[in-house]
């Protein structure tokens with residue numbers, strides 16, 4: 001079955017390293033060169049390295065873009081799951097086009113894509129089992145009832161890595177988008193990667209294109225690291241959100257480039273009465289070094305499904321181009337829950353409809369069973385050190401009558417309005433807060449503290465536990481092709 005025990009590089013005895021180097025140099029020319037191509041070695045950073053490693057090709061995989069590899073993926077991971085408690089395992093996906101339906105991950109496991117590997121998501125609905133709606137949503141996002149399972153799915157796992165030198169996962173979403181527009185969906189569309197009820201997760205250095213719907217959905221999970229993703233979808237494609245941390249604790253999203261038809265990042269925690277009953281917030285979330293292009297949606301949306309609460313989100317070093325709004329809060333009567341302790345600094349924005357947008361009237365309910373007395377609590381929202389140009393409206397901040405959104409702080413923000421921008425750049429209702437050094441002058445509900453209070457808005461200094469997630473260098477040698 002082509003399994004190798006691969007000790008971490010540091011543990012290789014010096015002698016073996018010398019022999020290895022000699023072998024490698026012998027193989028770089030002459031008759032041995034063909035053989036040399038069959039023995040490959042590679043290394044990358046991960047939260048854990050694995051003792052066992054195998055290639056999809058060893059399980060009957062065919063990378064021709066036509067043959068279905070669903071069974072090969074399932075058989076490979078089923079086989080490798082036996083090493084859970086023996087140092088874990090890795091499945092290598094070689095260069096090629098690997099058509100596949102959904103498959104499930106296992107614990108202490110790494111899925112590693114070669115840089116020229118493309119996973120092509122099957123367009124055959126039979127390749128997508130239907131699973132229950134999320135308990136915190138009560139129904140699927142597209143239809144009542146069940147939902148198609150995600151392409152790469154995992155539940156109740158620990159220590160899982162999905163990575164690979166910028167290899168590609170292609171959702172082939174066009175057909176799903178058409179079904180969505182024509183109202184032909186029997187169930188909610190699949191996501192590309194969904195990890196549920198899990199901890200110690202790394203999703204890194206991949207390109208995700210044309211997802212049928214959301215791209216990456218960690219839900220009910222903790223210690224989640226998302227790094228180095230390129231996510232691309234047509235800006236008109238429906239609900240192709242980039243990364244949606246949902247009822248998760250300790251999540252770190254870094255160095256991602258997202259062009260999408262919906263929010264680049266949408267932070268969530270369940271929907272109306274279902275989310276309130278489930279009661280699992282998203283908290284301790286770090287987002288840094290994000291580039292977002294999304295003309296019809298937000299750079300970062302908080303909500304609209306936020307009924308379990310969202311707390312302690314820290315976002316910094318963000319570039320947005322041709323995007324509808326910056327860090328947007330979306331909520332409604334009936335949501336309950338809270339959005340509090342939100343810290344955003346260091347955003348550069350070019351061509352925006354709204355820099356700031358808070359909407360307490362988002363609507364969109366799971367069903368008619370929502371509680372009209374369940375009002376969201378929105379407080380301590382900090383935005384500072386930002387520059388935006390070519391802006392249509394600086395801020396549209398709307399709380400809920402009888403439920404004002406409080407503690408909104410905006411400082412050191414320079415907004416240059418577009419030639420055709422709104423004459424009244426700010427419109428605030430049912431909000432309360434302060435401002436300092438904001439151009440153009442904000443609405444009166446954000447009481448100006450004077451220019452010397454430029455540092456009025458908070459950003460916590462102490463780091464979060466998720467910043468302590470360590471990566472190690474893993475290296476592998478074997479016959480992977």
Ligand SMILES: *[C@@H]1O[C@H](CO)[C@@H](O)[C@H](O)[C@H]1NC(C)=O
Nearest residue numbers: 074102103104129131153155
């Ligand atoms: C993957 O897991 C889900 C949820 O546990 C299950 O419904 C589905 O049948 C599993 N798929 C396979 C191929 O085992």
Ligand SMILES: *[C@@H]1O[C@H](CO)[C@@H](O)[C@H](O)[C@H]1NC(C)=O
Nearest residue numbers: 135155156157196197198220
């Ligand atoms: C997964 O974990 C959740 C929450 O702990 C639990 O309710 C569920 O039964 C578990 N599912 C499986 C398949 O073990």
Ligand SMILES: *[C@@H]1O[C@H](CO)[C@@H](O)[C@H](O)[C@H]1NC(C)=O
Nearest residue numbers: 165166167206207228230232
């Ligand atoms: C990964 O691939 C995408 C798509 O081809 C490309 O835009 C991006 O620059 C690549 N990222 C890296 C780090 O090479």
Ligand SMILES: *[C@@H]1O[C@H](CO)[C@@H](O)[C@H](O)[C@H]1NC(C)=O
Nearest residue numbers: 044045046163204205227228
């Ligand atoms: C991602 O790729 C970059 C550039 O090759 C590398 O520096 C980084 O360590 C990788 N990170 C992860 C988590 O794979």
Ligand SMILES: *[C@@H]1O[C@H](CO)[C@@H](O)[C@H](O)[C@H]1NC(C)=O
Nearest residue numbers: 346347384385386387412454
């Ligand atoms: C104001 O924000 C800019 C970035 O837009 C930053 O470079 C500058 O240091 C900030 N000024 C203060 C006093 O914090």
Ligand SMILES: *[C@@H]1O[C@H](CO)[C@@H](O)[C@H](O)[C@H]1NC(C)=O
Nearest residue numbers: 350351352390391392418420
């Ligand atoms: C400014 O924004 C408008 C849309 O509001 C866009 O058409 C125009 O190209 C932008 N100008 C620049 C210089 O980016």
Ligand SMILES: *[C@@H]1O[C@H](CO)[C@@H](O)[C@H](O)[C@H]1NC(C)=O
Nearest residue numbers: 396397398424426427428429
């Ligand atoms: C401000 O927003 C409110 C609520 O959306 C709206 O009714 C009002 O017309 C707006 N005012 C201006 C000046 O645009």
